[in-house]
Amino acid sequence: MPPKPRRPARSADPAAILWAPWRYAYLVAARPRGRPRCIFCYRQLSLAGRRQRLILYGDAHALVMLNRYPYNNGHLMVAPRRHVADLALLSGAERAALDRLIVHAVAQLREVMRPAGFNIGANLGRVAGAGIADHLHWHIVPRWDGDTNFMPAIGATRVISQHLAQCFELLAPRFKAIETALS
Template sequence: MTSGGDGPDAPREQDGVGEPDAFERLWTPHRVRYIKGEGKPSTSDAVDCPFCRIPAMDDAEGLVVHRGEHAYAVLNLYPYNAGHLLICPYRHVADYTDLDADETAEVASLTQTAMRVMREVTSPHGFNLGMNQGDVAGAGIAAHLHQHVVPRWGGDANFLPVIGRTKTMPQMLGETREMLADAWPAH
């Protein structure tokens, strides 16, 4: 790069840090753990599984919103959207067909309750619900089944995540957990 001129559009030496561009940057350094795969189980064993470790944590530390008899609701540490919950059976099981009848019923019931609570607290316009079964299907942690409950609002997939590949979250995870847990009906 040559140096020429003194105006605001004049090229500048960057001392080895790259060429300047017109992009603004929103730094999310906490996501580097996710990108590097840190915290992901290295095996399919329950010992290495975060969804098996979370129930031993206190609710705030583990981001647990509700604990049932066979399954629990927890905030996603790397959410697609604000309020993104996961419904996880306590038992370390990978495939939906391996759940027993009680686990299946509670995963379904907690999913319904999560939708009701979110409608009451955050008024989403819709939801994405789903399970990614296996690595090839996009499961970040394929060894432990989890149901995604993702609240959606009109315009939440605007230019920022689509073009800029950046997602803004309007609230800290701990605050979201507390708000949803407080609104969760007692059983």
């Protein structure tokens, strides 16, 4: 009897592998054992703690962090502080804070990194591509002409890590400046 054809793994998306191999490795390997920790949820953090978790800004309603597994340099995520998955559960204050932060983040990235454009959006549900489906978040991805070529595919994780630290130091003061004004 011929062997039963194996169903391909859902995560084995060739486009994902080609486009961002470091991200693919993360998605496959980083499934936590036991109780998963949400990357967006925290109570209080020291500056070192924020740096470690790449959190650029946080107030009572929303936060901004760098994506540890970016699709491009300067890939930010904006999320409500509350662990909610549904848009309808956001309060007016949370929606206003998220909106302000997205506008501020785009303005800062534009000044610091001079991208030619942006992708901004949210993936609602795993089927839509959400890596963390239980906590709403918006991606802000700066785009440059030619950034869809093979450069991202051959970039090593180590190189991306260096970019992350530099990127954090570059952007953190620009969010520090609005911390009092927005909180």
